[in-house]
Amino acid sequence: MADRKALEAKRKTYMSCCDIYKENGNVIVSMEMPGVSKDNLDIKVDGDLLVIIGKKNVNQPDGKYMIREIRDGDYQHSFTIDETIDRNKIEASIKNGVVSLKLGLKESEKPRKINIIAK
Amino acid sequence: MAIVRWKNRDLAYPWDKNDPWADFKNLQDEINDLFNIDRYPEATGLFDRSISPAIDVLEGDHQFTVICELPGLNQKDLDVSIASNILTIKGEKKDENINKKGKYYKKESWTGNFQRTLSLPASVDPEKISAQLTDGILTITLPKKEEAKTKQITVNIK
Numbered sequence: 001m002a003d004r005k006a007l008e009a010k011r012k013t014y015m016s017c018c019d020i021y022k023e024n025g026n027v028i029v030s031m032e033m034p035g036v037s038k039d040n041l042d043i044k045v046d047g048d049l050l051v052i053i054g055k056k057n058v059n060q061p062d063g064k065y066m067i068r069e070i071r072d073g074d075y076q077h078s079f080t081i082d083e084t085i086d087r088n089k090i091e092a093s094i095k096n097g098v099v100s101l102k103l104g105l106k107e108s109e110k111p112r113k114i115n116i117i118a119k
Numbered sequence: 120m121a122i123v124r125w126k127n128r129d130l131a132y133p134w135d136k137n138d139p140w141a142d143f144k145n146l147q148d149e150i151n152d153l154f155n156i157d158r159y160p161e162a163t164g165l166f167d168r169s170i171s172p173a174i175d176v177l178e179g180d181h182q183f184t185v186i187c188e189l190p191g192l193n194q195k196d197l198d199v200s201i202a203s204n205i206l207t208i209k210g211e212k213k214d215e216n217i218n219k220k221g222k223y224y225k226k227e228s229w230t231g232n233f234q235r236t237l238s239l240p241a242s243v244d245p246e247k248i249s250a251q252l253t254d255g256i257l258t259i260t261l262p263k264k265e266e267a268k269t270k271q272i273t274v275n276i277k
Binding site: 014017020032063 | 152173174175176177178179180182183184186188189190191192193197199216219220221223224225226227228229237240252253255256258260
């Protein structure tokens with residue numbers, strides 16, 4: 001029961017907009033996480049599981065809401081990555097509230113040109 | 120290349136492990152979530168586009184605060200202006216990959232021009248407006264004019 005209470009006390013999480021783009025042997029995953037700073041971002045790779053958790057900075061100004069469209073909660077994304085992604089080639093950056101992950105594909109997965117030797 | 124969105128049900132609802140209805144509950148939650156996404160803003164001006172960033176407006180005793188989610192925008196892409204009581208937030212969200220040769224596997228974020236217009240219920244002091252853009256969140260503070268503030272009047276009973 002203690003676990004349940006702890007979980008209920010936690011802030012809600014939801015998935016924000018996410019783009020997946022592939023170019024030059026890299027997969028670029030970018031997620032919109034407005035309100036998340038570098039210190040509040042947590043990215044981990046556990047085997048095949050890639051988890052990105054961004055905690056929003058909460059500083060609510062005084063007053064009552066007239067319009068409320070921004071969802072309250074933190075961001076969480078989980079992906080499974082397969083063996084074509086090189087675990088040692090994962091880079092992450094955050095700029096203006098957009099988290100960008102660069103996943104490098106393994107050399108063996110990249111398209112290769114085969115030279116033909118004429119005899 | 121395979122990259123699949125993954126959802127751990129046991130992590131999300133650990134107390135439901137022995138509940139036979141847990142799957143139905145998950146399904147219900149997921150469907151509810153679909154409807155909860157605010158794709159359409161509640162309040163828009165006449166010339167606003169259908170795609171626009173989400174905003175919060177708060178009214179305090181001395182000021183209005185407008186919070187706007189603008190991930191990926193720089194200061195130079197934004198234009199905030201005020202004419203009497205009408206606040207306009209304009210800007211352009213650019214697609215960084217537009218000139219590159221890659222391919223999108225999934226695109227959920229929007230790009231393009233946007234505009235949001237808000238008419239504020241009380242007069243604000245245009246000289247004292249301040250705006251700040253941090254981590255993709257734009258915060259505009261609009262202090263009310265002296266005459267528009269709520270005043271405390273004490274009544275002396277004799």
